[in-house]
Amino acid sequence: MKTKLLVWLCLMPCLRLSAQEAEPAFMPQGVQVRSTMLGIGHLNALDTYLSPVDYRGTALRFLRENSRMTRRFHGRLSVQHMLSGYAAYASPRSEEGDELLAMWQWNATWHYHLPLNRRLLLMAGAGTELQTGFAYTFAGSNNPAQARLSGRLAGSVAAIYSVDLFRRKSFVRWQVDAPLLGLMFSPEYGESYYELFSLGHHGHHACLTWPFSAPTLVSHISLEWPLRANTFLRVGYLMDIDQRQPNHLKQHEWSHTVLLGYTKRLRILP
Amino acid sequence: MKLHFPSLRAFSGRLRALRRAASRAILYIIGSSFLLLAPLSCVDEDEFDNSPRGNFEALWRTLDEHYCFFPEKERLYAVDWQAVHEQYGAYIQDEMTREQLFDVCARMIRELRDGHVNLTSSFNTARYWDWQEQAPLNFSDSLLRLYLGTDYRLSCGMRYKILPDNVGYVYVPSFDVSIGSGNLSAMFTHLSLCRGLIVDVRNNGGGLLTSAQALAESFINEKQTGGYMSHKTGKGHTDFSSPIAIELKPSTGMRWQKPVVVITNSAVYSAANSFVCYMKQLPRVTVIGQKTGGGGGMPFTMALPNGWKLRFSASPMYDKAMQSIEDGILPDHVMNLQSSDFHEGKDTMIEQARRLLTE
Numbered sequence A: 001m002k003t004k005l006l007v008w009l010c011l012m013p014c015l016r017l018s019a020q021e022a023e024p025a026f027m028p029q030g031v032q033v034r035s036t037m038l039g040i041g042h043l044n045a046l047d048t049y050l051s052p053v054d055y056r057g058t059a060l061r062f063l064r065e066n067s068r069m070t071r072r073f074h075g076r077l078s079v080q081h082m083l084s085g086y087a088a089y090a091s092p093r094s095e096e097g098d099e100l101l102a103m104w105q106w107n108a109t110w111h112y113h114l115p116l117n118r119r120l121l122l123m124a125g126a127g128t129e130l131q132t133g134f135a136y137t138f139a140g141s142n143n144p145a146q147a148r149l150s151g152r153l154a155g156s157v158a159a160i161y162s163v164d165l166f167r168r169k170s171f172v173r174w175q176v177d178a179p180l181l182g183l184m185f186s187p188e189y190g191e192s193y194y195e196l197f198s199l200g201h202h203g204h205h206a207c208l209t210w211p212f213s214a215p216t217l218v219s220h221i222s223l224e225w226p227l228r229a230n231t232f233l234r235v236g237y238l239m240d241i242d243q244r245q246p247n248h249l250k251q252h253e254w255s256h257t258v259l260l261g262y263t264k265r266l267r268i269l270p
Numbered sequence B: 001m002k003l004h005f006p007s008l009r010a011f012s013g014r015l016r017a018l019r020r021a022a023s024r025a026i027l028y029i030i031g032s033s034f035l036l037l038a039p040l041s042c043v044d045e046d047e048f049d050n051s052p053r054g055n056f057e058a059l060w061r062t063l064d065e066h067y068c069f070f071p072e073k074e075r076l077y078a079v080d081w082q083a084v085h086e087q088y089g090a091y092i093q094d095e096m097t098r099e100q101l102f103d104v105c106a107r108m109i110r111e112l113r114d115g116h117v118n119l120t121s122s123f124n125t126a127r128y129w130d131w132q133e134q135a136p137l138n139f140s141d142s143l144l145r146l147y148l149g150t151d152y153r154l155s156c157g158m159r160y161k162i163l164p165d166n167v168g169y170v171y172v173p174s175f176d177v178s179i180g181s182g183n184l185s186a187m188f189t190h191l192s193l194c195r196g197l198i199v200d201v202r203n204n205g206g207g208l209l210t211s212a213q214a215l216a217e218s219f220i221n222e223k224q225t226g227g228y229m230s231h232k233t234g235k236g237h238t239d240f241s242s243p244i245a246i247e248l249k250p251s252t253g254m255r256w257q258k259p260v261v262v263i264t265n266s267a268v269y270s271a272a273n274s275f276v277c278y279m280k281q282l283p284r285v286t287v288i289g290q291k292t293g294g295g296g297g298m299p300f301t302m303a304l305p306n307g308w309k310l311r312f313s314a315s316p317m318y319d320k321a322m323q324s325i326e327d328g329i330l331p332d333h334v335m336n337l338q339s340s341d342f343h344e345g346k347d348t349m350i351e352q353a354r355r356l357l358t359e
Helices: A002-011 A193-198 B008-037 B052-066 B070-077 B081-089 B098-110 B141-148 B181-190 B209-219 B271-280 B339-343 B348-358
Strands: A031-047 A051-069 A077-092 A099-115 A120-137 A145-165 A168-185 A206-209 A217-226 A231-244 A251-267 B118-120 B153-155 B158-162 B168-171 B197-200 B224-229 B244-248 B260-264 B285-289 B297-303 B309-318
Touching (some): A031 A099, A051 A099, A077 A251, A168 A231, B052 B081, B052 B309, B153 B181, B197 B348, B339 B348
Parallel strands (some): B197 B260
Antiparallel strands (some): A051 A077, A120 A145, A168 A206, A168 A217, B153 B158, B224 B309, B297 B309
């Protein structure tokens, strides 16, 4: 009961509900929902391989999302492809010795649709993630940079709520992804990249990740407001809590990003 | 007897209700799991305050968890790192100035007697240079000028020339610059008619390990082990990986096949120390001079809360016999610069090397 209440509290943020019962088209068959968003936000990064101090800075984020319904499970399964990336410039508290981060991620997620009523669609599913990137400190000597490479299986829940906003049928979308099992690359605790690449050391570089070693959560809430028949303005907030503890190292990138973009609903030709 | 069958419609309705209930249950389970995931512990490091105490503790702990020579320093110099904390921690006070804090930290890291352990601030660099400052350098740049003159060749920082007795001489002051096989081939082509080669690395404080390796690989014809390297696998003072061989592969360019004399002194450190380690084991190579300064640990750099940079040895290196090279390498022939030779404008070591190569 508490969970239900929490879900409802999260999904009903002070929006005017329509008294009329219109048929919402969350994601109709034969339509591809394509979003492009750009965002800016705050990032807090830590990598004890590079330095034991936190780096805080600004991140610019790009997000491209394609979703469509499939015909599987009686047409209740949708597939979502997401390409996202960010570049960030961060400084430690002392503001001496900055850090540059760049990350690129591709997700493919399959959601099973469970419409609760005509306004609310709940979705649950799973997907795969591939992530690559790097962190570079301007102060390091033999440990100036750290590479990121990981592949993960993730669980995903999402909800779409149809709401009339300024007399236009809009959609509030909330999606939470959490990697559940994966593999990531990491040098060993005090291992230099010289040993890795010049000497060809093959140590424990493929690390298993799961929620207790890499508690990661991505929450994305957005509002889609129609500009034209098939074009929506999309405003969103993305919370990306990405954490890992490979080989006794500690790494995190916590970011909070405000996103702005558009969504197009394109009819797929049969 | 009349059997009662529920109508198909009712059955279908119940099935739908059941499916709906099951779907909701699955959703609630997944949703609850996510809500449970959210408060999972943050992966974070205890961040020390930017105060004298906070910076001192950050310095001590970073070394405690990452420095690689504690077992060796304990054996050679009886360094007890916990006792060092108690000793120098007693000097830390909230109202002390940054210069005073730096002084305490500098004295603390000197306990490790490691030239690779430095603390760098905007106003000073804490260091341990006894290995070169407390020993005679046996090197004179004035004498070097007499040998090199002004018409020497210069490539990648290496100064080379053919001496009057047809002996090649190359002075390598640093490995800071990347050395390519093309550079080495050009140098060896120029020196190819010489009877032998003197490689003088005196005062070479190191640089790129790959450059030291590239130069050493010009003197071998077969792949061989130059030494070993290890790294820390955890925070414990003895958490090390099994050593991995540093393989020297013959240079793809021109390779030197004649006798070589390497000249060292106490200021040979870090990558230059590794170069001497690689060269000493080669059959046609003789090392003369003094024991090198050491520096057999690859350094990492990390920051303190106030922005001071801490450099420390992170990965220990060993010679082919798995002996640590942190404390320096003894030459085949120990010799010093003689003042009588100096007054005659002669470098004792270069003269001895010439004799070894011409006799």
